[in-house]
Amino acid sequence: MKIAVLNGSPKGEVSVTMQYVHFLQLRFPEAEFEFFDVALKIKKLEKDDKAFGEVIAGVAAADAVLWAFPLYFLVVCSQYKRFIELIFEKNAVPAFRGKPAASLSTSINFFDYTAHNYINAVCDDLQMNFFGSYSAEMNDLLKTKERQRLKAFGELFMKAIKDKTPAIRNNRPLVAPEVIFEAGQITPVETEGKKVLIVADDLAENSNLQKMVERLRQTFSPAAELVQLKDIDIKGGCLGCIQCGFDNVCVYEGKDGFIDFFNSKIKTADILFLAGAIHDRYLSSLWKCFFDRSFFNGHTPFLKDKQIGFVISGPFGQIHNLREIFEASMAIQQAGLNGFVSDDIGTSAEIDTALQSMATRAVAQSKLGYIPPPTFYQVAGNKLFRDAIWSRLRPVFQADHRYYKKHGMYNFPQKNYKWRMINSILVGLTKIPKVRKEFIKRMKKEMIKPCANALKRTE
Ligand SMILES: Cc1cc2nc3c(=O)[nH]c(=O)nc-3n(C[C@H](O)[C@H](O)[C@H](O)COP(=O)(O)O)c2cc1C
Incomplete structure (x- = not known):
């Protein structure tokens, strides 16, 4: 039995996740594991059709696929996301169709399920036979009970491959919205000194997204600033080296334009809108890269007190997982969420009204400094980070430790x-x-x- 392992760690073989796959490899010698470092080699796979073709041939020749990846910002890393985009762009879907699949991640269990939901949905879109997911805490391999659990998962997966057990499909195919958006009458919204920034990934001329963004931009008086990520010099995705943990200094600093852009534009905005189109079950890998690269700020609420809204083109309403990812991300950031306006919410006029409302609400909330009370996402997320930074993550994430101490985030009940x-x-x-x-x-x-x-x- 051949299993193609799609390695989603930018660290390649020197990855925590891969050690979990090696554990399976040792426990199941009857299976032949073939490793493809698709996240590490994404630049080559993007440019070199032969290299990409070799991965796809490996998938086609395998009896099953194991999606093995670390969690990056509630999903997979941007490089892995890009690989998934390439499968569709380069018409490689047939190699995956009907193939048994499972997902295996390592993380600190912060929104691990949203990442697995994402991979499950991608597998459903690829018409794979998705068996199930396994989310390991990054230190689980050190525990006897957890090794036994992982072995049992491996056994069940092998059996499902042999028996050709049919999958339970959790996601229906997405249906793209057909509406063509045209801006209506604008009621100007005075910004009253608030700095409004719209960030889009790449606005195709005359697309719904471009027209929605332009409508929103013009709603503000003075008009909001617009930046497209494609115009920022971003050399690559987060490497997962975590050197930033010590002093919030990214290894890319001085080598590309991302950190300057982030510090000078994102951090100084009062009101921020993030605009993008749906690509598979998320936004683009460029947007994912934006989130991953923001990791130089560590586990701190670097968007704290900002008002944030989303403008999305595509079947956003059908992807509840994505809404949850963004809601949770904004909650953990202690930002004020102003809503999601996507071009699948109704008619052009309804979209237009929603954009107007979102703009009005953003300024009103910003003026009052209104941030909604913490919900489960923030309450639970803070506790998870608090415990992790206090203990096992502290040697690396020393900058987080200083921040948590200074901001009273070590609020342990035993004190x-x-x-x-x-x-x-x-x-x-x-x-x-x-x-x-x-x-x-x-x-x-x-x-x-x-x-x-x-x-x-x-x-
Ligand atoms: C940029 C970045 C983002 C991360 N985001 C998450 C996350 O959202 N949730 C989580 O539980 N762990 C997160 N982690 C932790 C990693 O998933 C974890 O350390 C993983 O075991 C690394 O695996 P690897 O060595 O195979 O790359 C993140 C790590 C990095 C570097």
């Missing part, structure tokens, strides 16, 4: 001595049946008692 004392007294008292009965009787009223004082306050 809350007041509640530790109250809890030990109350828990002890409620062990006495009579006290417990009284406690239960008064519980509801006691819960709202502290609110009484707050309600009297005027500020």
